[in-house]
Amino acid sequence: GAGVSQSPSNKVTEKGKDVELRCDPISGHTALYWYRQSLGQGLEFLIYFQGNSAPDKSGLPSDRFSAERTGGSVSTLTIQRTQQEDSAVYLCASSLTGGNTEAFFGQGTRLTVV
Amino acid sequence: GENVEQHPSTLSVQEGDSAVIKCTYSDSASNYFPWYKQELGKGPQLIIDIRSNVGEKKDQRIAVTLNKTAKHFSLHITETQPEDSAVYFCAASTSGTYKYIFGTGTRLKVLA
Numbered sequence: 001g002a003g004v005s006q007s008p009s010n011k012v013t014e015k016g017k018d019v020e021l022r023c024d025p026i027s028g029h030t031a032l033y034w035y036r037q038s039l040g041q042g043l044e045f046l047i048y049f050q051g052n053s054a055p056d057k058s059g060l061p062s063d064r065f066s067a068e069r070t071g072g073s074v075s076t077l078t079i080q081r082t083q084q085e086d087s088a089v090y091l092c093a094s095s096l097t098g099g100n101t102e103a104f105f106g107q108g109t110r111l112t113v114v
Numbered sequence: 115g116e117n118v119e120q121h122p123s124t125l126s127v128q129e130g131d132s133a134v135i136k137c138t139y140s141d142s143a144s145n146y147f148p149w150y151k152q153e154l155g156k157g158p159q160l161i162i163d164i165r166s167n168v169g170e171k172k173d174q175r176i177a178v179t180l181n182k183t184a185k186h187f188s189l190h191i192t193e194t195q196p197e198d199s200a201v202y203f204c205a206a207s208t209s210g211t212y213k214y215i216f217g218t219g220t221r222l223k224v225l226a
Contacts, residue, residue, distance in 0.1 A: 004157075031212060042218045043158070043203065050212065091157055098212035100146045105157035 004106035012112045021077040021109045025094030035091040082113045116141045120217025133191045135220045137204035144206040152201045194224045
């Protein structure tokens with residue numbers, strides 16, 4: 001595709017339910033990132049993929065958060081047993097090889113936990 | 115650890131005036147500095163970037179300057195327009211690493 005695509009664009013879920021957020025990076029981009037942005041705040045790093053492996057998961061806030069990437073392309077961020085504090089915009093970005101090259105962001109998934 | 119400080123956090127300017135946003139980075143090995151613009155309800159979009167082998171880069175009304183000695187880089191927007199109103203993020207990155215270290219963002223308001 002032309003850019004990074006994320007789905008859904010909006011998700012409202014009940015506290016305690018699991019959610020899956022999807023990211024389709026730009027074709028050929030080996031590096032993929034997930035960030036979280038709370039209302040009016042900056043970009044909080046969650047996880048980095050190079051190909052299908054995740055060398056850096058240090059930003060995942062708890063063990064309720066996990067992510068995978070298959071075929072070096074699509075990535076899924078899963079949040080189990082959602083809490084209200086998980087409400088935020090989840091942004092995905094991809095770049096050709098990683099740092100030092102342009103990173104392109106998707107439009108984000110706005111998650112609301114009620 | 116690596117850090118990027120960004121100032122100011124909010125900035126209001128009159129339409130037609132210039133706006134300047136400043137960032138300071140801590141890792142002297144950083145050599146790639148992108149700037150992103152985030153409009154309401156959208157993801158950040160790259161607007162300009164600079165590498166450490168140049169001191170200034172310009173693209174129409176926006177320019178970025180880099181002072182490697184002081185570890186400062188700045189975004190300059192001239193002849194501001196209402197559509198420039200957004201949140202701007204600076205970032206720093208280093209060859210051979212994967213990380214982008216982002217600043218905390220500047221909310222720019224251009225008053226008509």
